[in-house]
Amino acid sequence: MRAVHERLGATMTEFAGWLMPLRYGSETAEHNAVRSAAALFDLSHMGEIAVTGPGAGEALDYAVCGQPSALAPGRARYTMLCAPDGGVLDDLVIYRQAADRFLVVANAANTAVVLTELRARCPGAAVQDETAATALVAIQGPNASRILSRVTDLPLDGVRYYAGAYSQVAGCPAWIARTGYTGEDGFEIFCAPEDAERVWTALSDAAPGPGGAGLPAAGLAARDTLRLEAGMPLYGNELGLDVTPYEAGLGRVVRLDKPGDFVGRAALAARAADGPRRTLIGLVARSRRVPRHGYAVLSLPAGAQVGAVTSGAPSPTLGVPIAMAYVEAGSAGPYGIDVRGKTEPADVTELPFYDRSKQG
Amino acid sequence: MSVPVELRYTEEHEWVAIDGDTASVGITDYAAQSLGDVVYVSLPAVGTAVSAGEPCGEVESTKSVSDLYSPVDGEVSEVNDELDDDPGLVNAEPYGAGWMFRVRVAAGSDGEAALPPGLLSAAEYEELTKSAG
Numbered sequence: 119m120r121a122v123h124e125r126l127g128a129t130m131t132e133f134a135g136w137l138m139p140l141r142y143g144s145e146t147a148e149h150n151a152v153r154s155a156a157a158l159f160d161l162s163h164m165g166e167i168a169v170t171g172p173g174a175g176e177a178l179d180y181a182v183c184g185q186p187s188a189l190a191p192g193r194a195r196y197t198m199l200c201a202p203d204g205g206v207l208d209d210l211v212i213y214r215q216a217a218d219r220f221l222v223v224a225n226a227a228n229t230a231v232v233l234t235e236l237r238a239r240c241p242g243a244a245v246q247d248e249t250a251a252t253a254l255v256a257i258q259g260p261n262a263s264r265i266l267s268r269v270t271d272l273p274l275d276g277v278r279y280y281a282g283a284y285s286q287v288a289g290c291p292a293w294i295a296r297t298g299y300t301g302e303d304g305f306e307i308f309c310a311p312e313d314a315e316r317v318w319t320a321l322s323d324a325a326p327g328p329g330g331a332g333l334p335a336a337g338l339a340a341r342d343t344l345r346l347e348a349g350m351p352l353y354g355n356e357l358g359l360d361v362t363p364y365e366a367g368l369g370r371v372v373r374l375d376k377p378g379d380f381v382g383r384a385a386l387a388a389r390a391a392d393g394p395r396r397t398l399i400g401l402v403a404r405s406r407r408v409p410r411h412g413y414a415v416l417s418l419p420a421g422a423q424v425g426a427v428t429s430g431a432p433s434p435t436l437g438v439p440i441a442m443a444y445v446e447a448g449s450a451g452p453y454g455i456d457v458r459g460k461t462e463p464a465d466v467t468e469l470p471f472y473d474r475s476k477q478g
Numbered sequence: 479m480s481v482p483v484e485l486r487y488t489e490e491h492e493w494v495a496i497d498g499d500t501a502s503v504g505i506t507d508y509a510a511q512s513l514g515d516v517v518y519v520s521l522p523a524v525g526t527a528v529s530a531g532e533p534c535g536e537v538e539s540t541k542s543v544s545d546l547y548s549p550v551d552g553e554v555s556e557v558n559d560e561l562d563d564d565p566g567l568v569n570a571e572p573y574g575a576g577w578m579f580r581v582r583v584a585a586g587s588d589g590e591a592a593l594p595p596g597l598l599s600a601a602e603y604e605e606l607t608k609s610a611g
Binding site: 129141144145146339343406407408410431432458 | 511520540
């Protein structure tokens with residue numbers, strides 16, 4: 119795929135040991151293409167780990183916060199792998215591809231940790247790293263379904279959000295899932311690395327643009343602003359070993375009601391009872407100066423630091439800088455952000471910043 | 479990537495065009511491409527005294543923020559207000575409509591605008607960006 123990206127003029131960046139496209143031209147244009155039409159992403163850096171065997175579902179129930187055994191074949195769920203103390207080791211999407219086969223998709227930087235933990239926690243199942251044998255091409259945006267339907271026989275109307283099916287794209291075998299990290303409708307296509315270019319080109323050609331251009335490609339920079347607008351956490355920013363899912367406002371992924379023990383259960387139950395120590399909030403800056411990761415969040419007017427920005431960027435859709443931040447539980451606004459020595463006021467807003475179901 | 483030969487450059491990736499006692503300043507194509515889409519440029523007010531090598535503004539892009547340095551000593555005589563509405567001009571035309579501010583440069587003993595030592599020629603700047611990778 120590297121040749122494809124270079125042909126498209128990509129600026130490449132080193133990410134978790136992978137050389138990935140950061141942007142092809144204007145990252146803002148790539149972002150807007152996903153919001154208004156569709157764009158292609160190469161996400162082959164993501165980790166894919168297969169957990170298989172008759173006991174795979176129950177084994178995963180012990181390993182992660184959710185209850186993969188309760189998933190019907192063909193369905194997917196967002197979940198987390200926690201440490202015994204409740205800290206987040208990684209956030210995952212788990213697809214039940216068949217009765218006895220689960221595909222665990224991990225962040226590139228955490229794949230090795232997830233693999234080690236799953237092997238240790240799932241003695242009753244086979245755990246195999248399929249990352250190197252799997253390419254991941256995503257098509258995201260309101261036109262994604264229409265474009266993908268031109269190159270696959272899979273009836274996409276029958277594929278619900280967070281569901282997937284084995285089929286073909288441009289004649290290549292693929293697992294096609296209606297998932298993504300952009301806040302738009304879209305699909306993620308898992309295929310063999312040697313088929314990735316063919317899948318990519320078929321999708322690109324299925325949506326001819328002006329001047330012979332195909333479907334636009336989008337890089338990691340656009341992916342980051344898209345997920346931030348959609349209020350989706352990024353491991354290393356909103357998630358890490360020092361937070362539990364409850365701090366991140368994602369307590370719903372912890373299934374304390376499932377049968378049997380799981381790693382982190384006692385600590386997470388205590389956290390659920392005590393309430394989170396910190397709260398993840400959304401902030402919209404009143405100034406054009408952009409809050410960035412790590413900047414202090416201050417309680418105004420006194421100016422005491424009550425938290426820190428986890429992710430911040432100029433929002434292409436809203437036209438103003440937005441940020442997610444952790445603040446101490448019980449702290450109240452109004453808030454300001456210390457933007458390199460000058461306090462810039464910011465308004466608290468409900469997450470997500472952007473919700474496609476609320477758009478006209 | 480373009481590096482016009484008639485301009486002078488700084489190691490901080492600004493360009494300078496000298497016309498009489500006025501220096502026009504912007505950031506280079508290389509800088510604009512490295513930053514990504516510019517979303518906001520904070521410029522010094524007209525009348526501000528600026529010093530060569532000292533920060534006098536900020537350039538915000540999607541991924542990062544960078545200080546903007548004055549390449550010369552003098553007083554800001556004009557700023558590009560167009561950038562307030564359309565900061566993308568910095569990416570589209572870094573040497574043209576994306577210019578940032580103008581400085582009235584004090585005259586030296588020879589009556590010419592006194593430029594600080596260390597401004598780079600186009601060839602020297604190109605060399606710098608190549609060695610930066």
